[in-house]
Amino acid sequence: MNVFSEILEKYAKLMHSDYLRSRENIIVRERNRLYEKFYKAAYIPLVSQEKPVVFVDSGRLDLETDVSSLTIVNVGALIRNKEGELILPGEYLGNPEAPLAETIIVYSSIGAEKREDMDLSFKIIMEPVGYSLFLDGRDSYKISSELSEKINRDLASSRMNIARKTRILKRIHSYITQLIEIGYLARIISRKPGCIGVVDGTLIRWLSVKGARISGYRIFSTLSGLDEAILETHLDSIIGISKTSKFTTLARAFNLFNKYEKRENGVYGYVDSESARAAANVLMDIIAKLDVDVAEEASRIFNRIVFQDGGIWSFRIPVSGDFKQIFHAEYYTREPVLNIIHEGSKPTVKVNEKLAEHLAEKIHYTLPQVFAIRSNILGLPPYGFMEVDREVRIDKHKAKIIYQSFLVKLHDITGREDHPLIQVFESTLKMRYGYR
DSSP, rough: HHHHHHHHHHHHHHHHHHHHHHHHSSHHHHHHHHHHOEEEEEEEOOOOOOOOOEEEEEEEEEOOSEEEEEEEEEEEEEEEEESSSOHHHHHHHHHOEEEEEEEEEEEEEOOOOOOOTSOOEEEEEEEEOOOOOOTOOOOHHHHHHHHHHHHHHHHHOOOOOOHHHHHHHHHHHHHHHHHHHHHHHHHHHHHHHSSEEEESOOOOOOOOTTTTOOOOHHHHHHHTTOOOOHHHHTTEEEEEEEEEOOOHHHHHHHHHHHHHHTTTTEEEEOOHHHHHHHHHHHHHHHHHHHHHHHHHHHHHEEEEEOOOOOOOOOOOEEESSSSOOOOOEEEESSSSSSEOOSSSSSSSSEEEEHHHHHHHHHHHHHHHHTSSSSSHHHHHHHTTTHHHHHHOOHHHHHHHHHHHHHHHHHHHHHSSSSHHHHHHHHHHHHHTOOOO
């Protein structure tokens, strides 16, 4: 054990020294300088909550083969009212049927139906288990059919081989299950505007694939049952809060906040027109010293496209409730704060000062509202954020029961204990819970 401990210490020291050396890398150094210029910081003030805050989270369990995927999604909400109490969606919406959490089954298959215009087709089926606030009386099979049709139409216009299409379709299944969470929150806001919505995790739920031509915003609109223009207005009320981030991003946030005196209420980053202009100068330096591609990638640290077809971006800021744990809050925007444009012979950086000032005003109001009451746990996240997480999570015990029930059903349906489907999920269960 002493030998193992010594080896661990050796590699811990190596990792630390490599981290220190990496800060001298010109790309890392320029990104750090961009981050420092772009963000200003302010202490989280003590405020009285003026608006209800709706916290939404989801848990999921995936069962999949090479050609089909089945995902069980638990999605739910807790609302912190203006008195600081956590109430259920039913009470908030005046709808006694609405549960704290609901279950939605999402199933998809690849190549299940032959189509003359396609070499590969996609089918998705979405079905609630019991009453669904998310579907709200809508026909789930009609929604499923519309989603399948839109995805297949987009896929038909994409110039990709079958192998690549198969990989992308597997990702689309995951994309749809992730969008349920934000769509559920958008529907609550549509029923009762005037609140602040908080979703657990990043707002960036789509990794655009070159040549895929998949219309993410149209998919989101169909899934949520909200017209694209109406949906856009509701996205203004939504904030994403991520508990995890890349190491380099965390390190930059720590460096930003370490310049400030430690205060009990915490600190957050923001942008305004002055800091946006300063960051634009750094981006121009990066273009001159390195390359325009390096500058574009660096700008994505704080602003990234979410829905290409909807022209909707995500803007990110660091937040810490205790100067130790770093969260990242994200806001939807209609364009980036900084945009590298390629007009004429040389690329240049366009600064949207009006958007920067609007974001500063929005952040200064909404973030203190969300953090007005804290949960008494590590990092001091907003009260309601982690509480709904506990209600929707599909933990190890629940997952084991679902797996075993699913295997029993497969045994009954196939009439065989050695059916390939049973072997796939039986081995997954054994490996997942350490029976081998």
